[in-house]
Amino acid sequence: MKSTKIMKKKKPSRPMGRPRAFDADRALDRALHIFWRKGYEGATLSDLTKAMGINRPSLYAAFGDKETLFRKALDRYSEGPASYPFEALKEAIARTAIEKLLRRAAEVQTNPSTPGCLTVHGALACGDTSTAIRKELILRRERGEAAIFQRLKRAQSEGDLPPRSNPNDLARYFTTVIHGMAVQAASGASRSELERVIQTALRVWPK
Amino acid sequence: MKSTKIMKKKKPSRPMGRPRAFDADRALDRALHIFWRKGYEGATLSDLTKAMGINRPSLYAAFGDKETLFRKALDRYSEGPASYPFEALKEAIARTAIEKLLRRAAEVQTNPSTPGCLTVHGALACGDTSTAIRKELILRRERGEAAIFQRLKRAQSEGDLPPRSNPNDLARYFTTVIHGMAVQAASGASRSELERVIQTALRVWPK
DNA sequence: CTAGTTGTGTACCGGTCAGTAAAGATGTGG
DNA sequence: CCACATCTTTACTGACCGGTACACAACTAG
Numbered sequence: 001m002k003s004t005k006i007m008k009k010k011k012p013s014r015p016m017g018r019p020r021a022f023d024a025d026r027a028l029d030r031a032l033h034i035f036w037r038k039g040y041e042g043a044t045l046s047d048l049t050k051a052m053g054i055n056r057p058s059l060y061a062a063f064g065d066k067e068t069l070f071r072k073a074l075d076r077y078s079e080g081p082a083s084y085p086f087e088a089l090k091e092a093i094a095r096t097a098i099e100k101l102l103r104r105a106a107e108v109q110t111n112p113s114t115p116g117c118l119t120v121h122g123a124l125a126c127g128d129t130s131t132a133i134r135k136e137l138i139l140r141r142e143r144g145e146a147a148i149f150q151r152l153k154r155a156q157s158e159g160d161l162p163p164r165s166n167p168n169d170l171a172r173y174f175t176t177v178i179h180g181m182a183v184q185a186a187s188g189a190s191r192s193e194l195e196r197v198i199q200t201a202l203r204v205w206p207k
Numbered sequence: 208m209k210s211t212k213i214m215k216k217k218k219p220s221r222p223m224g225r226p227r228a229f230d231a232d233r234a235l236d237r238a239l240h241i242f243w244r245k246g247y248e249g250a251t252l253s254d255l256t257k258a259m260g261i262n263r264p265s266l267y268a269a270f271g272d273k274e275t276l277f278r279k280a281l282d283r284y285s286e287g288p289a290s291y292p293f294e295a296l297k298e299a300i301a302r303t304a305i306e307k308l309l310r311r312a313a314e315v316q317t318n319p320s321t322p323g324c325l326t327v328h329g330a331l332a333c334g335d336t337s338t339a340i341r342k343e344l345i346l347r348r349e350r351g352e353a354a355i356f357q358r359l360k361r362a363q364s365e366g367d368l369p370p371r372s373n374p375n376d377l378a379r380y381f382t383t384v385i386h387g388m389a390v391q392a393a394s395g396a397s398r399s400e401l402e403r404v405i406q407t408a409l410r411v412w413p414k
Numbered sequence: 415c416t417a418g419t420t421g422t423g424t425a426c427c428g429g430t431c432a433g434t435a436a437a438g439a440t441g442t443g444g
Numbered sequence: 445c446c447a448c449a450t451c452t453t454t455a456c457t458g459a460c461c462g463g464t465a466c467a468c469a470a471c472t473a474g
Binding site for chain 4: 014015016017018019021044045046056057060065066
Binding site for chain 2: 042116141142169177188
């Protein structure tokens with residue numbers, strides 16, 4: 001009977017001390033959604049604790065201060081709702097990959113509960129307290145553009161993109177369109193409206 | 208001697224009471240620049256009064272509360288640094304007009320002292336207190352898109368744009384590109400980088 | 415049982431926010 | 445000189461910000 005406890009060598013039973021009364025993963029998801037809707041500075045600790053269903057000291061014990069919590073939410077964002085770029089770019093044909101990327105972006109950005117893009121949302125506006133956060137978000141956006149660039153360069157080497165086209169310029173262009181779409185979405189643009197933008201934007205594709 | 212007073216029927220001499228010790232126009236310009244850099248919520252009254260060189264009660268007496276001041280700064284923005292769209296769209300050839308519009312946007316957005324676009328900057332992120340401001344900014348952005356649309360429709364009626372092209376979609380597309388450029392600029396993109404985006408973006412122009 | 419460890423809830427901290435009251439300063443009109 | 449109107453200055457208000465001290469609850473270890 002007690003053998004089960006003996007068999008498990010590491011952390012056999014429970015951690016000791018009073019057990020946590022909430023699901024940390026769930027709470028982090030709630031926090032992500034608040035940050036998504038309100039941005040880093042716009043989300044107050046009261047907003048966060050209320051949405052997460054926990055008290056302030058529990059938040060600090062489990063996630064650290066507001067900035068640390070935001071970075072953890074960002075990681076969750078990248079691995080969850082914002083993981084679509086890397087998936088889309090796996091498409092065999094470059095043009096299909098980019099179109100898929102844009103359409104998934106439109107889909108995510110027009111989700112009624114989380115309009116816009118967290119990375120764009122947080123980076124603009126707001127005071128001086130969040131300079132570090134702004135830099136972090138700029139970095140993440142650059143990472144997205146780099147992924148597009150790598151995909152286009154690969155396409156060029158595979159003959160999937162004309163040699164005279166410029167992957168660098170194209171990557172920056174599509175990144176710009178995605179960010180513009182995020183602004184449109186935050187302004188209330190519908191998914192179908194963004195789809196039409198995408199159809200127009202894709203007309204630059206080199207032949 | 209006193210005839211001068213009688214001749215001038217309206218507000219002949221000076222207003223009465225202690226004269227204002229600052230130039231209201233200058234002060235409003237300073238306020239505009241603060242809002243431009245920090246957004247509506249990011250700009251604190253201390254930031255504003257410091258930049259304007261006046262005390263808080265003077266600000267309230269001359270411009271009303273923060274929201275009223277912001278709207279006045281917005282008007283000044285539209286008539287000043289953001290008046291270029293209407294000027295650019297006066298170009299005789301539609302394609303030239305749009306290109307000029309985009310290039311002027313890039314120029315303004317990459318001004319080191321006021322990076323990005325006030326209209327985009329203020330609309331995203333931040334808390335619930337500024338819902339009215341957000342709506343106002345969305346309205347102004349829609350006004351910009353409408354101006355582009357009207358110009359393109361005119362071009363179509365003049366044979367300057369193919370009949371089968373869609374002015375509505377094109378207007379929204381170019382608006383999206385401009386907003387995307389604002390995000391790029393806020394992230395530190397240079398003017399020449401935005402110029403390359405523009406060259407790519409213009410390849411959608413219908414032939 | 416007791417001792418030790420960890421999470422929870424309340425109530426608070428200093429700082430900053432937007433906005434204002436009150437008194438003195440500086441002008442006009444008589 | 446006087447009354448009156450307007451602006452400037454200082455100092456304040458109440459609300460909210462992010463962050464935390466502290467007492468207590470809930471668990472493990474022995």
